Amino acid sequence: MWINQNDATACLGPCESSCLSSEALGRLGVAEAMMRIHDRKIAICAELETIADCLPANVDHMTCLQVAATLLPTLRLAHDYEETVVFPAYEKAVAGSGRALSTDRLRGEHISDACFAADLTGILLDIGHGGMVRQPETVGFMLRGFFDSLRRHVAFEREHVAPLVSYSAFTPPNRSSDARGCPRQCGALARSV
Numbered sequence: 479m480w481i482n483q484n485d486a487t488a489c490l491g492p493c494e495s496s497c498l499s500s501e502a503l504g505r506l507g508v509a510e511a512m513m514r515i516h517d518r519k520i521a522i523c524a525e526l527e528t529i530a531d532c533l534p535a536n537v538d539h540m541t542c543l544q545v546a547a548t549l550l551p552t553l554r555l556a557h558d559y560e561e562t563v564v565f566p567a568y569e570k571a572v573a574g575s576g577r578a579l580s581t582d583r584l585r586g587e588h589i590s591d592a593c594f595a596a597d598l599t600g601i602l603l604d605i606g607h608g609g610m611v612r613q614p615e616t617v618g619f620m621l622r623g624f625f626d627s628l629r630r631h632v633a634f635e636r637e638h639v640a641p642l643v644s645y646s647a648f649t650p651p652n653r654s655s656d657a658r659g660c661p662r663q664c665g666a667l668a669r670s671v
């Protein structure tokens with residue numbers, strides 16, 4: 479379903495449960511915001527898995543276009559929040575405990591996921607616009623490689639990072655000046671607080 483591009487409040491209602499926005503995340507506690515991010519990533523993985531399962535003949539073009547439109551913006555917003563809020567909260571929570579886990583690897587995975595997602599976005603746009611799926615086995619392999627990796631990343635953060643950020647005394651930076659629109663590109667702009 480396409481959302482009216484002129485409806486500036488569209489993303490603040492029902493969409494909020496499935497979309498990410500910096501405003502929506504800013505209203506949540508760190509742990510809850512992280513859960514919201516993970517849920518959205520897992521939902522994208524499920525969408526990509528459905529596409530991979532339907533290649534080449536039964537793939538739904540509209541689904542490809544919708545995922546292509548949301549994949550990169552969702553990852554950018556998620557990575558920005560995790561790297562500026564979640565990881566500092568985690569590092570503060572474990573400081574001096576001897577159980578510190580470097581977030582460098584997770585930050586590196588964010589970079590590789592974003593690069594991979596950029597490649598997939600182009601492929602999904604081609605398919606969505608009716609292009610013939612050349613080498614469907616290769617496309618399927620790429621899709622599965624991406625969502626398998628993303629699911630592992632989310633599982634790791636859920637197991638090792640999320641349980642600790644709830645107890646962190648970290649105060650998230652004021653992100654009101656960093657308001658961003660809905661990654662689903664429904665036209666809604668996050669309101670400045």
Ligand SMILES: [Fe+2]
Nearest residue numbers: 560584631635
């Ligand atoms: Fe992450």
